[in-house]
Every structure is written in C-alpha cells, then in structure tokens.
Amino acid sequence: MLWRWRLLARESKEELQVLLQEAARRKSRRKIDSFYPETGPLRRELYPKHLAFMAAGKTFRERGFRAAHRVGKTEGTGGCELTYHLTGLYPSWWEGRRFKKAVKCWASGDTNQTTRDILQAKLMGEISDIGTGLIPGDSIVDWKRKATSVPNTIETVYVKHSSGGISVLGFKSYEQGVRAFFGTEQDVILLDEEPSMDIYTQCLIRTMTTDGLVLLTWTPLKGMSEVVLEFMPDGREPEPGVTGKFLIGATWEDAPHLSEKQKKSLWGSIPVRLRDAMTRGIPSLGSGAIYPIDEEELLVDDFEIPAHWPRAFSLDVGWNCTAVLWGAWDRESGVLYLYSEHKMGEEIPLIHVDAIKARGKWINGVADPGAMASSQKDGEKLFDEYVKLGLSLSLADNAVEAGIHCVWMLMVTGKLKVFRSLVRWKGEYGRYQRDEKGKVVKENDHLMDTMRYLV
Template sequence: MAMHLTGMYPDWWKGHRFTRPINAWVLGDTNETIRTTLQQYYVGDPPGRLTFEKRHMGTLHPSVIVSIAPRRGVPGAVDLVKVKHVSGGTSTLLFKSYEQGRKAFQSARIDAVHADEEPPINIYRELLMRLMSVDGNPPGILLVTATPLLGMSETILQFLHPQTLETTISEGDIVSGRAYVQAGWNDNPYLLEEEKARFRETWPAHELEARERGVPSLGLGLVYPVSESAITCMPFVIPDYWPRVFGLDFGWNPSPTAALFAAHDRDNDVLYITGEYAVKELTPQHHAVNLLKLGADWMPGVYDPAGKISSLKDGEKLVDLYQEAGIRYLSKANNSKEEGLMRVLQRMQNGQLKIFSSLSRTLTEFRMYARDEEGIPKKGNDHLMDCLRYIVMSGLGIARSKSNPLQYYRGLGGHELPYTAPAEGDWMRY
C-alpha cells in the first residue's frame, strides 16, 4: 500500500503499478483499533508527542509525508494523510472504520483500499462499487488482511465463491481478478519454536488452525468445534456392498435445494460423505433429473420435514412432485435439531464421520456453521449441514447397497405404493 501511495516500486515488483497519485482508504473494525494498530503501521507515532529519535516509524517514512490531519475529538488519532508521489503530485490516505456504517462509504471513487479484518458484507459490496472503473481510469484494488477466527464469514465466502463462478478459488490462483495467500507461523522467521509450542497449548484445536496456518474456516462459537483435518479424507471408490443413502433439503432462492450423498462402512461404523448438490431456482422436476444422475434413482433418501408443506402447484406436496419425477424412495427425516447436532458432532469426534476433501461446498458450510450469541445455530448457508444431520439421524437405518436396492411394493389391487421408512421391527412388510 505504501508503494502504491508513493509510486516507489522495487525493480522486482510484478504487481499493479500506479503511475499517478491515488486516493486510498485504510479500514478497520473500530476507530480505536485504527488508532492503536493501523495508524501505527502506516505513519507511526504522531509527530510532536515524542522526539524524532524515539518515535516509532510507520511504513510511510516521514520524508514522504506531506501532512497529517488529526481526527477531531479523538486525541492521537489520525484522519487524513497526504503523501508525496514520485510523479510530483500528492496521494491521499483516509482512515475509516466499519462502525461508521455503509453510508460512510458511498459516493466516492477510490483507487486502493486496505481492509484490516474482513468488512461486513454490505460494506464489502459498497467497496467494490467505489473501485469500479470510471472516467477512463482502470478499476481499483482491494486488499484484505484477516485472521479468520469467527469462521467463514459471508464476506470471505463471497470472495472465495464469486456468484459468477462455479469453482472455488484456490490459494495462489487468479480467478476473475481475485487471489489470496495464506500466511502462517512458519512464514514468520521471527517466531521462536518455543513460543509456537507455548501458543499451541493455549488455544483449542479448532481455533489453532486459524491462528497458526491462517485457514479461513475455524473460529469461536462453531457448531462443530472439530479440526477440519480430522474429518476429511481423500476420495476413493466406494465398494458396491456398502449401503448408500442421501439427505435432501428443499429450497428456492436465496436458499438452494441441497443434497448430500453418503456411504456407510458398517463393519467399522464410519459414515463417508461422498457427494454434494446445491442449486437454486429449479423446479422439483429439474432437481430430480440432476439427482437421479447421482444415484437417487435407487438410493433411499431422507428429506427435510418442511418438505411436507404444500407447493404452489395445485396444492401438491413437494415430496409428491419429487416422487412423480422418479425419486421414489423418500422418507421423512427426524428433525430433532440439537439431538441431531450432537450425534453428528459425536461421530466427528470419534472418527466415525468423514467428508471427501473434494466437497468444497460442504466444507465451506462446515467452516462457517456457528451459533449466535444465544447459542442457536445461525440460519443461512447451512443447507448441506442440515442434510448431514438428516442422514445421521434417519438415514443409516434405511441405507441400501446398489446390489440390494429398495423396491416399490405392491398394495391391494396391484397398485404401486410409495416407499416410506418402516417402523422398527416392521421390516418384514418389505
């Protein structure tokens, strides 16, 4: 950011270069964090408070600072900094905080923004608007530095999964103008090994990955406080004799219709999540076409009990529409939420639940699935997690292998009757 403000780039610099003075913002959570951290990083201690020899210098050397405007009513805080640019002009650097709200970020054209910790999603979107290309100038750049302790926030999720893309951005890739780098303790040559060891004893395993390796996934208040490495495995070919089942959660927009596909190694009682599906704004018939290709034509499925509500089509039930489209073996899941969450967590902690590492959407939801201040799991971006709960609560008992699939049974008069999960001890009816 200092290079962009001054136009002083080293010869080896291959990134973007501004050949003119720029307007830049530096953003933080609160005015206090800006004063005590970001301000120090950029301009150091305010002039006049200490002698030049004792002052802490920021990244912007005093020789390139034209002027510093203090923030009114906040002793020691800086509002605006003017910086010499090598072209002969002057760049401006303005400090702002998220607590000012979205309106404080409107109606401006900015060349560069440094956001320390990910901004709220409404401010993030506003920043993208401020950086748009206008008046013949190229689009601006947004830099975000964050230790993702609060899980996969909506801002990080939108960054890693742009709505216009079908794939997740991986570290080092440049996709649609976006890229990211993870920096961990091992990237810092000044951290001593004994300090790292002491830190590792301080934090729980699920928080340690975020602090030590910068993994934008695990944080405080997670529903499943388990290390991601403990529940993932590389994909492998599922034996034909392993029972299979899928969980189905109904949606439209903004919530997708979601499904998870699972295989149960009954010999070792390990449940493997092998496939995922999440698509918005399709009818049950269109979803069924996609799900049938994934095995829903022979696998039993357990669905969101809310799916029994009436649809807009002549009062028919959503479940009926899926069954008419060919997904016959559907039964209602047990929707006891807290019990389901504890059963899933118990399997995770016991090594009895594994998720294929290729299921990026599922792992994204796992990373951001958190409880609110009252301990209630947050809604939104939890549909695959709901499918997982349905499978654990209701799917294992009805799972079937491909070599031994469920069949419709014939009722009185020879009519085909839809499959429903039998009651315990009632298997002979099938």
C-alpha cells in the same frame, strides 16, 4: 602538547556522536528502507507470499492477504505497498502496480482507536514523533487531526509523490458506518481486518472509475463472513483467477522474523478455538464449530462401494436450493460412508429426481419434513410430488439438536467417513457454526441438514 591532543580527541568524539545521532535520526525517518533487503536473516526471498500478494496488484484490483497473527500483514504487506503508492518511490525489486501520479488513498481499521494504535502508528509513527513510521518523514508535507473523542487521531496526511504531485491519505474506521465511505473516488484502499459487506462494496465503488486497488489484510477471527466468502466461495482458497480476485494465505511458517521461542509463547496464550485463525490464517468458526473436528479426520479417498452394502439418500427440498446426500453402511465395521452429493437451486423437482435416480433407482430415501408444505403447483405437497415422480421416500426425523448429537457421536467414534470428492459438503462443513446465542447459523447448511437426516 598532550592536552591539545586530548582536546582534539574529545571534540572528535563529540562530533562523531552528533553524526551518529543524526544518522540514527535519518534512518528512523526512512523505516521503509529496512523492509525486504536483498541479504540477511530477513531477506526478501524468505517472504515469497508477501511479495506474491504485492506483485498481484499488477493484475488484480481486489486482493486478500489471509494471514496468521504477527506475520506482517499490516506493516510488512499492506502498509509497505500503501507507502510505495503514496510516494511513488518503488523499490528496484517491485513487480506490482505502479502509479505515475499522486494518488488518493484510504487506510481503514475496525475502530477509531485501533486505527490510531495500529495503522496510524505503523504508517506515521507516534504522534509525538511523526515521520518515524513507514511513510518517510521527509515525504510528509502536512497532516491534520481528526475531530473525535479518541485523542491523537489523524484524519488526513499529505505526502510528496515522485511525480511532483501531492498524494492524500485519509484514515477511516468501520465504526464510522458505511456513510463515511460514500462520495469520493480513491486510487488505493487498505482495509486492515475485514469490514462489513456494505463497507467493502462501497470501497469497490470508490475505486471503480479510477481502476483502483482494494487491499484486504486480515486474520480471519470472524469465520466465514460475507466478505470472506467473496474470496473463498466454498469456504476454501480457490484456484488463482477463478473469482476475479487474488487471495493468498500466510501462516507462522511464512514469518521468519518469528523465532521458535516466540511462537511457542504465543501458542500457549491463544484460546484453542482461535489457534487455526491466529497461527495458520484459517477462518475460525465464530462462536463455535458445531462439529469441532478437523475434516481431514473424516475424509477418505473415494472407492467403489461394495454391492452388498446398504445404501440410502436424504433430501432437503427448496426452490433456492435442493440438496441430496447418499450414504452407504459397512455392516462389519459399523462405518457410514457419505459417498455422493447433489446440490442445485432454482430447478423443478423432475430435474432433481433424475439426478437421484441416476445414482440408483432402487435406493430408498428420507426427506425433510418441510417437504410436506405446499408447493406453488396447485397447493400440491412437495413430498407427494417427489413420490409421484418415482422416489421411494419417508419423512426424516427433524429433531435438530438430537440429530446433531447423533452425527457428532459417529464422528468422534470414527464411524462416519466422507469421500474426498464431496466438495460441496466440504464447503458447508467448514462454516457450519453457532451464533453468539448458541443457535445454529442457518446459512448454506443444506447438506449439513441432509447428513443429519441420513444419520
């Protein structure tokens, strides 16, 4: 009898093993269910920014998730939301947009290879084990390969929607060019990492007639690009609703799945110039910040300038933008304080002169030597026009690199401080950088120029 009990025990173990394997297989094909549980060390209450981004879809068509490296922007945020829309199977805690019908979606990354290795792998699983990604295996009806030099890439996926219809997901890459984004209407477009402005614009057009969603999830390694400035007009995160878009940032502190040991290890491997972008989601300055010093080290709370301190202003003229910066010098400490600013476009000189005189008619100034060029008014030089309107002006030294060096020396020695109220100056400072060839990027830098003239 003993051998029979042993046989039954062995058969039971084998059956149990089969059941466990089947349970594991089914679980692997329902990966989406493991995200944002109600309890546990990775419970959803610990991810308020991820949830806020998804909830904002109920109100905003355009959303940006500006995130540090490894915080879950691709899989836990963009990928999860895309999966919910494709299947129509929304979790009980869902507060965002809901589609009651099958949807047409795109998921796009930088290149065909990165799209395959990141987006495709997260959503579909490995090519040899399709259905083990975020999209449930039993929801995938069919899929088609892409004709490309990059092997094992998927072009189109067909997904069962809870309404009974079939959702369609297309994988794209920015390297295909803007023409790949022409044509068809879409309900949801996920852009993993930032595209060029023309591709982003096409995505807005593709979702316009469907009242669809454009989701941008990115780590800002390219600095203040055109697309980033659409979400951060002054180089800063605006108040909700100001731009008509939703933007939220996430740092390593918003990622409880990252241990302190992991963060310490990652920190050491990240180049210094990219640490803000990769750990805090703060846009890096491309090839290099011209003044690589945290602006908080320069800012001071506003105070009343003592009457005996010498003051001056600097002027950068132009029809598209005229900028003025005022400074006051504390002789005792040797510190130059930038205390006021004026920046306005498409106005006649008289308007700018009135703004300058309002800060003190007696204050002397220096002007961009470019003001010696003729204006559209009978060939009269802009410099002479401003002088005739009552300004006390001389020409500034426009030696760019020498001027930048002088400003930098004041900064690092603590001799240059900026009033915290100078919001336009802060907007320019946050994106003042050099390009790949080491040249100053001449975009939205008028107050940076006036700072150089003033120094």
